Amino acid sequence: MSYQPKNILVTGGAGFIGSNFVRYLLGAAKDVNVVNLDLLTYAGNPDNLKGMDGEERHTLVQGDICDRALVDRLLREHSIDTVVHFAAESHVDRSITAPGEFVRTNIEGTYCLLEACRQFWQTEQKLDKETLQQTRRFHHISTDEVYGTLELDDPAFTEETPFAPNSPYSASKAASDHLVRAYFHTYGLPVTTTNCSNNYGFYHFPEKLIPLVILNALGQKPLPIYGDGKNVRDWLFVADHASAIHRVIESGRLGETYNVGGWNEKTNLEVVDTICSLLNELKPREDKVSYTEQITFVKDRPGHDRRYAIDATKLERELGWRPAETFETGMRKTIEWYLANQPWLNNVVSGDYRKWVEKQYGA
């Protein structure tokens, strides 16, 4: 019998992956209520939740995962049985220029949530270990970047690959993964973790490679490629990540980590070429020149990891999960979505949505 969540606290559910997950979950599971705790930082955007405005099963709460009193109150008031933890500072470049917020949100925030769950489920609700593990879940979303970097001929990361994070972002995520693991071993908290490769898809904030290149291409701006453009990432369509997380929550073994990936290794130049050729087809430049003409090589990212590659065999073998999209089908859907949703992109860029947040939430 698989685990069926009922009252779910999703953290960071107004961000890129979190919002796609909430949309997926409300469609896939009819009997769930979602409380969406999001600080609405620069990366959190209520526009990402479009279409769920009138959805009674979804409540957006603007707040900080480090605010223990708020987290305690939400757990109690909504009888939360399941936490799905996305909230994080997520951009590697920002972690290089300003690591402090990564330590606070990614490490202290995860600690705050774990402690609040322990207190609520074990001390307040007095659940014994067996009941706790049958009726509660804490699912932690993490990244393949905790494993460090690969040479081109190295095998892909498995769940046994030792952690070797190289950026302040990946170090903060590795620390949070360790905390989650420790709460299982020490307190028996019913945790699962997924370590996923690079996501792409709808509502992706245009500081990351794929949406930035789409935005700049359409705006006749340079398409910046760090270094030689030969760094490799393993790309997964975001809805596939959402289905993997759901599968692990329902059927994953407690205390385990599962790698999630799309079996889609591409160099950054290959990714940018794909975007350019799809745009050439779907929205050619007025002068009919290829978008590739806008490619510009720029200074490399400090400590730039050369290659990530995920071996997602465990998730397939144990839980029968495989991605539905190939890179080609997922990228076509993504480009079509951005072309059809230019007001979303323009709002994000112009900062209009911040004004909307202020009006809506008084923040």
Ligand code: NAD
């Ligand atoms: P994102 O930056 O788009 O969204 C992060 C969300 O967290 C935002 O809505 C933001 O407002 C919220 N947030 C930030 N600080 C908060 C705080 N203190 N309290 C409450 N909310 C806060 O990030 P994303 O790309 O959607 O990533 C989500 C999660 O998935 C992260 O944990 C990230 O490490 C992980 N992940 C991302 C990828 C990827 O390719 N984007 C891949 C693997 C894992």
Ligand code: DAU
């Ligand atoms: O691997 C999972 C990780 O993927 C997640 O944990 C992170 O949250 C997510 O941001 C992502 O990290 P990356 O650093 O791989 O993603 P980003 O889109 O920033 O960069 C992808 C690749 O493209 C990387 O090799 C750097 C390069 N790049 C990036 C930008 C923003 C460029 O060449 N030019 C750019 O302008």
